[in-house]
Amino acid sequence: MSRPGRAAEDTVVRRARLRIVWTTGVVVTLLVTLVGAVAYTVMTHAQDAQVRREVRYGAAYGDPERPPGCMWLYGPGGTRASDGPKDFPLWADLDRVRLTGEPVERTVRRGGAAYRVRTQLRRDGDVVQAVLDLRLQLADRDHLWLALGAAEGVGLVSAVAAGLVLGCRAVAPLAEALARQRRFVADASHELRTPVTRVHTRAQMLARGAVRDGLPARHRDGLAAVVASLGRLGEVLDDLLSSATLSPGQAWAATRRRVDLVALARAAADEEADRARERGLAVRVDGPPHPLWVDGVASALRRAVGELLNNAVTHTPPGGSVVLTLTRGHGAVELTVADTGRGFEAGEAERLFRRFHRGGGGRYGLGLALLREVVTSHGGTVAASGRSGHGARFTVRLPQSAPSPPVSAERVRAWHGWRAAVPLSGRPRPVAGPGRPDRSRR
Incomplete structure (x- = not known):
């Protein structure tokens, strides 16, 4: 069973490793997403340009009897192609071009399919409507989305694996540093506690001797201050030792x-x-x-x-x-x-x-x-x-x-008595009160 201090170190190391994995995954995911967005944008722009070129060329020069692939041409009078899609030609566009002479080009959806339609007036005076089927372009875009999704998944899995490897390698020095720090604090606190305790005891003996021998008050007060400072130094070392051997929450709760x-x-x-x-x-x-x-x-x-x-x-x-x-x-x-x-x-x-x-x-x-x-x-x-x-x-x-809980009148009087007392000055020693333990036997 591991020590609580070691468990705290493991928690810090584990969190650092998870942060590395999470950061690597996010970075790789963002990079793949950015590359995919750029690729999709470039592809859609290229497809749109190609569609515009093809439909304009077909409307201007195509033969209604032998139109280009995936395209239908409707000649003068709106003659309908035998194998063309339903709901074509678009009579409103034909009438508009006859009246204005300006070409009309737009994308139309019919029966779950998309078509690029251009209606224009040719040089010979005929009004021709070209209809280009966009299903191949849309299928290419769907395939690109699937490829990007697969790349995103592979990239995320690879990022997690790389993050785990990098996390283990990058956090290893941190784990070693934490272990050394904890060992140093524990060893230093343990080694210093014994001499500090001896000096504290010796200072207490000198302070009692000063009272017994009737030394001046300023000397007694100075020795009392030394005793108090050494006592607090011992408390500091105890806190350091507790923090080195217990987890932070346990160290605080213990005292x-x-x-x-x-x-x-x-x-x-x-x-x-x-x-x-x-x-x-x-x-x-x-x-x-x-x-x-x-x-x-x-x-x-x-x-x-x-x-x-x-x-x-x-x-x-x-x-x-x-x-x-x-x-x-x-x-x-x-x-x-x-x-x-x-x-x-x-x-x-x-x-x-x-x-x-x-x-x-x-x-x-x-x-x-x-x-x-x-x-x-x-x-x-x-x-x-x-x-x-x-x-x-x-x-x-x-x-x-x-x-x-309610404090008795005797304890209240004892607390006020402690407030009025001054140690090692010829007057009564401090009396332990609420929240003030008696340290005279330490």
């Missing part, structure tokens, strides 16, 4: 939880507080006092919000401000990160989220493309707006989490 976007945004702002202070920036979070829940992967959403905040702090000059605003409405939770920085041109808004595109004078990079992937994988949207020299504004909309 999807209810996440408080307000608490997540405040935590991201706290992480950027030192850098913002060094740059002389004011970072503010405007959100409701109650949680705004969304369903998702906390570590992935934390990285997405952190990317937006990092861009805002990086692109805002000293003395500016960055505001994170959280609102709820129409079944969605909206997070807006607005800054007073350099901004970007209006035409760059959509291109900022493309991979390897560096818009706004090279200030934005691959992070926003990864941010969009995280948001869209959670069923949300992200948009950017701004003007050069007037700041930037990024808006993330995520589906609101379904209401949970």
Whole structure:
């Protein structure tokens, strides 16, 4: 039984192979159709020209007693040929030519057959009507349609066979690249997880020792930040390992939880507080006092919000401000990160989220493309707006989490207690609340 990760790779390869087969079939079909249309057009034009030449020659010079093949001639007075088709001659055309002297030529259908009829005045003063049977020309056209249909079928079958061969050969490097990528991610995540876990444990021990030894508060807070960063790094490695061993849907489902976007945004702002202070920036979070829940992967959403905040702090000059605003409405939770920085041109808004595109004078990079992937994988949207020299504004909309069962008053008080707590600073440790598991035993 194949692993889910391998099954996901097989799905990607199979879809790529099908696209090649489909594209090859469409191209070959269009080419055969185009060639057939050109051939049919050329043939019909040639036949029409030949029919006009023959019927005009017969009407002008043909002998009614010995007419050319597939043609009947009606002489003066409309004398009817003994073996001619019914309903001929056309008396109206004969009378018209006698009155006007101008020739009349048209195609007439009688009894399921088509005839080319020309009535004209000869040099000797006689009015002659030539009737040419078009069944041979129409039969040739039908045969051409059958040949084109057969060629279309053969071409389509050949295209499918060629597409299968080309697909197998062209997709083989893709399959190998996907397999190598997955192996690399799995191996790197596995090898890095052990040393990161050791460093995380060591940092926790140092942080507890700092509290026990009475080190200054700024040192304790710095160690607390190191512990938190290492913990998030471990979560990133866990996500990478899960994505390498599970299919994308299974990887997300395995770690999807209810996440408080307000608490997540405040935590991201706290992480950027030192850098913002060094740059002389004011970072503010405007959100409701109650949680705004969304369903998702906390570590992935934390990285997405952190990317937006990092861009805002990086692109805002000293003395500016960055505001994170959280609102709820129409079944969605909206997070807006607005800054007073350099901004970007209006035409760059959509291109900022493309991979390897560096818009706004090279200030934005691959992070926003990864941010969009995280948001869209959670069923949300992200948009950017701004003007050069007037700041930037990024808006993330995520589906609101379904209401949970009623929460007891004790759990509400516990959640507010966690909000008021500051770890490793001499005050009480965080208390686990709704959507906030206790990680003290990790």
